[in-house]
Amino acid sequence: MTHPFFEQGPIRPPSEAGSLLVRVSRNCPWNKCAFCHTYKNSKFEFRSVEEIKKDIDNMAEITSILKDISIREGDQGRMTDRIVNIVSNRHPLDHECYRAVALWLYYGGESVFLQDADSLVMKTDDILSILRYIRGAFPSVTRITTYCRSRTAARKSLSELQSLRVAGLARIHIGMESGLDPLLKLIRKGATAADHIEGGQKIKAAGISLCEYVIPGLGGKSYSGEHARETARVINAIRPDFVRLRTLHVVNETPLMELMQKGEFSPLGDEDVLREIRELISGLDGIETTIVSDHVLNLLEEIEGRLPQDRKKMLGVLERYFSLSEEQRIVFRLGRRSGMYRKLSDLSDMSAYENLKNIAHHYEKMGKGSLEKHLSAMMNRYI
Ligand code: SF4
Secondary structure (H helix, E strand, O other), X not given: OXXXXXXXXXXXXXXXXXXXXXXXXXXXXXXXXXXXXXXXXOOOEEOOHHHHHHHHHXXXXXXXXXXXXXXXXXXXXXXXXXXXXXXXXXXOOOOHHHHHHHXXXXXXXXXXXXXXXXXXXXXXXXXXXXXXXXXXXXXXXXXXEEEOOHXXXXXXXXXXXXXXXXXXXXXXXXXXXXXXXXXXXXXXXXXXXXXXXXXXXXXXXXOOEEEEEEOOOOOHHHHHHHHHHHHHHHHHHHOOOEEEEOOOOOOOOOHHHHHHHOOOOOOOOHHHHHHHHHHHHHHOOOXXXXXXXXXXXXXXXXXXXXXXXXHHHHHHHHHHHHOOOHHHHHHHHHHHHOOOOOOHHHHHOHHHHHHHHHHHHHHHHOOOOHHHHHHHXXXXXXX
């Protein structure tokens, strides 16, 4: 027996963990950003509308199979913990497509994310057709979101973007990374600050919710202050609904790693990244937006809140960190990077504190740089 199957791409934003992933194109049409390894050895491909619709048909078929199982098992068609367990552990249902749909239904079955890196590069009529097909197949869907590059958004007309919003496109996630032109050039973003502003403003004008991703630390030692200030300026001009922070960690087999190895890029340490975030938040002015820090690479995920009202609270988190002793700051960094800590208040767990302090001493005794190397190695695990 052949099972209904659909494709899934490698990534989605952290906030789309409960979304059904519909792959409308494969990989990234740009694929040149110096820090990014996600699609490095993969060629961009459009998928045909027929192929995508076939995937959606298969998702609908799996949904109906799973609902039948839930009814047979006495859970009235609902996707409960018990049914998710059955799906995950019983052959032949222990397949990634069944698991993906089961988890989506478990989280409410309301949200869909279009993959991969730049979905709006498709013809607008094709995207409209897909959006309508999704809503026809799944009346429970209230929110469809996607990734898009600033330049791609800027190339769409306002009326095209408005028609996408009317057809159900509720939010666009953009990797802005920085608002500083020389840095955007260095990292080969393929977009200028002006492109970011044009694309972002158009999305907002079309009534689509906008989330801009920023990379603290991306400017390294050379551009740190300017990166923070220019990024704040560009965000102030765009007025996105969300700004998401995702701290830089230079990964192997990327052009940025090569620059670093040649001594042409000097990364910031954890604490300089925090100073940069402080400058960025201080520079966001005259806008209402929500700062989100939901990436595991961020040292302080507590830096979250709504501007302007939560500015003091967010800056207060940074003040609290910098008022710690050197030992406490090292212990916190180790605790965070090892996954033991999430908040500054976790430092009050004295048994964990003593363990982490001993680990820090162990690496310090091994010589200069050992502790930082260990911290960096732990960050590699999250990439
Ligand atoms: S546009 Fe996005 S996915 Fe494509 S290379 Fe740049 S960061 Fe990676």
